[in-house]
Amino acid sequence: MMKINITRRKFLTSSAVVAVSQIATKAFAAEPTTKATTDQVSTSEDYTYEVNYTDAEWKERLTEAEFTILREGETEEAKSSPLWKEKREGLYHCKGCELTVYESKEKTVLSKGWVFFRHSKPDTVLTGIDLFTHYSRGEPKEDKVIESHCRRCGSHLGHILYINKQILHCINGASLIFKPTV
Ligand SMILES: [Zn+2]
Numbered sequence: 001m002m003k004i005n006i007t008r009r010k011f012l013t014s015s016a017v018v019a020v021s022q023i024a025t026k027a028f029a030a031e032p033t034t035k036a037t038t039d040q041v042s043t044s045e046d047y048t049y050e051v052n053y054t055d056a057e058w059k060e061r062l063t064e065a066e067f068t069i070l071r072e073g074e075t076e077e078a079k080s081s082p083l084w085k086e087k088r089e090g091l092y093h094c095k096g097c098e099l100t101v102y103e104s105k106e107k108t109v110l111s112k113g114w115v116f117f118r119h120s121k122p123d124t125v126l127t128g129i130d131l132f133t134h135y136s137r138g139e140p141k142e143d144k145v146i147e148s149h150c151r152r153c154g155s156h157l158g159h160i161l162y163i164n165k166q167i168l169h170c171i172n173g174a175s176l177i178f179k180p181t182v
Contacts, residue, residue, distance in 0.1 A: 047126075051097040051153035062095070067175045070096050070155040073130065073147070078113030081173020085109055090180035093118075096155035098177065108168070114158065115171040125169070126151050141152055155182065 003154045053061065058071050068074040069104035078084075083092075087109065092102035101124045108115050130147040133140050146160040148169055 026128045049152060049154045053153075058096075060102055064167035066095060066174050069172050070157075075158070076114075076172045076174050080113075081115065081176075083176060083178055084113045086178055088116075088178075088180045089094070089182070090169075092175040093160045093176055093179065094150040094153060094155055094157065094177050096150055097153035099150055099152040101125060101150060101157065102169070102176070104170070104181075110163070110168075112163075112170075115173050115176060116163075116164065117169040117171065120169060124151050125149070125157065126154075129161065 024113045055071065059067055062070060065076070069076055086107075087104075090106070091100050092107075092115075094101050101120055102133060106117045106119045108116050108118060125148050128147045128149060131146050132143055132145050133159060134143055135141070142181075148157045148160055148171065149155060150157060155175060156172075157175045158169060161168060161170050163170070
């Protein structure tokens with residue numbers, strides 16, 4: 001089994017931040033991709049988040065552990081957040097700005113111990129590229145993985161991975177606020 005160990009990295013330095021909705025538009029378009037579509041793709045160089053704080057302000061708003069996950073791209077320990085096994089109906093909001101990013105109807109519980117969703121809510125998640133190390137026959141090997149972060153404040157939520165023959169959002173519970181429906 002592939003062991004994932006997300007390496008510490010500078011926040012949001014990847015050069016290929018692309019809106020998920022735009023990826024979907026390109027992937028499922030019946031017509032060949034046009035130049036106009038290509039021109040609409042945002043990159044990390046020209047994308048401006050609606051919610052912006054300085055690092056000092058983020059540190060006032062978040063715990064130390066939350067800061068390393070949301071603002072520095074760290075991954076929490078498996079099963080460290082009770083949300084991994086949460087089964088109640090409700091909405092999951094970004095811890096950084098409270099944007100509603102995931103819904104319980106798209107959640108699936110896996111014993112791996114992070115918070116898994118089949119889909120995000122439309123137009124709420126942006127993707128980037130994160131480096132990680134996995135082990136093949138005991139040897140460390142560098143590879144790339146898609147990261148998920150909030151469209152409104154840029155906070156790192158988790159990663160989009162292929163697990164059990166499904167593409168799933170593997171999200172840190174520390175990046176989320178859960179509000180049950182009832
Ligand atoms: Zn946010």
